[in-house]
Amino acid sequence: MPWNLRNLRGGLALLGLLAGCQAATEPESHVSQPAPVRQERPATEQATAREGTSAPSAPQMTAAAPVDSSAQRAFDVLTTPGTSLDDWDAAQQQLLEMGAQAAPVLAAALRSEIPLQRESAATTLVLLGPDAAALATTELLQALNDDSDFVRANAAAALLQVPDQAARALPTLVQLLQARDSGLRQMAAMNLRSQPLAAESYLSEVLSQLEREAAVEVAVPLIELLGAMGPAASAAVSQLQPLATSADPQVSQAASLALQRVQGEIQQTQAELPAFE
Template sequence: MIAPRKVVSAPMTWSLAVGLMATAAGCGGGDSSNSVAVPATPAATAPASNATAPVAAPSSSDQPGNSPVASVPSPTSKAAAKPVDSQKTAEARAAFQLLTQPGTEGPAWDAAQQKLVTLGADATPVLVDGLKSSNPIERETAATICALSGAADKDLQKVLTACLSDESSFVRANAAASLAQIPEHQTEVISTLTSLLADSDPQLRRMAAANLGAFGPEASGELPKLTAVLADNDTEVVTPVIQLLGRIGPQAVNAVPQLQKIAHEQDGEIKQAAEQALLLIQTDTEEAIEPKK
């Protein structure tokens, strides 16, 4: 299905990415009620249970074809300033241009996105340029592709790290999803995802919570913010955070009162998550750690 700002699940080991999707009238059965701030149906199936797939973040326009988008230089124009693109990199540049230019719809948009994902390392120079662009749609598009295809390249990782402070929350979300599997970036990624738990967009909050499912005790530095999330009314945000608190273990002792309240008052998955988290947190907690007054 094709719709603007959809949450898509990438078939990756354990990180979720909020994916930029093209808008095509009548294409793919997208719900016209979806706004740019509300991602919709996943484009792919997320890994089950504990395996969280990277959730990526969409473009800043409801209708990519109707939004003012800075044109992307053609491969020949780039050749004067940089080494000539390889054939595959030139293909990636052409695909990226299709994604960010007005008028690209339906199958053409979908094929261009898949082309960039499939080209992998050959698309890296194009993605680096996109992430550095002054145009937010180009940055969001590039960050989405990175979240879907990974970020093994060191130069790409460097640019993505800078994107963790981008003014666009969708760029930040996808940059975090892209870097989530790289141990040396875990601290920045966890901080970015935790901050997104307070975003005004409910789908970005859900994405951030799902992506935090990749972590455990290493997220203990964010405990005050994670505990505050327990007051959120969205169970799709709260349940993954409860599960994370359980994985953090006894250090999350200050969340116990709220977890007990959820366990007593709620039903279903969130109740089970709270009960399991309490078991994990309270193991040796009474002897080892006292709640802070």
């Protein structure tokens, strides 16, 4: 499953992020799942989400997909201004427990004219996992063009969980590396890190962002992405070398490991090539 940004602070041990929330705290490293963006809880408290794992494909939702009335009621509570924290948490938990059964309600909400409903739907789909995301594939693909960066971010994170859809989500994640919100950049970097082979096509964009990135929580997953690319990221060696001596221990450690993977695998490949005289 993808990185979301919902439990980079607390609350549910999953992932999610919505407009108006503050930047997430530092995530765990070495996670191979996609991430949503933070979802705003009512009143003064906020919650973020975290990861999952990929799963087998599921059929895409059709217009005739039945809408579960209890899922609709829970989603209405989730997106009603003035909802108490207890009611908000209970509604969120109910949707998570329903799983893919809640997908038709969330897919319909992705077409809403109300930003909060689209943001909540996209975030919840990431948290629900691959089966629910697969049922809303059509709506999630459309959401990649949403006016809200937070909807786009979570739509991309959800699509990473759907077989054969990751490639369609990557351009959005690459674009989000340039977002003003460091939480969005962090989420994009983490999700790209989970797709090193597919991300090779965007090596130049990754290197450009790493060069100007000031936030450690964004730079580290970008460096780890380069390491995961292995020899394909050989163009990054000159940029990684000075980072390996950075005063920041997280950056220096990540860069040193990335250099070992990039250069070590290159040397191993060269050693395995037959010698010609």
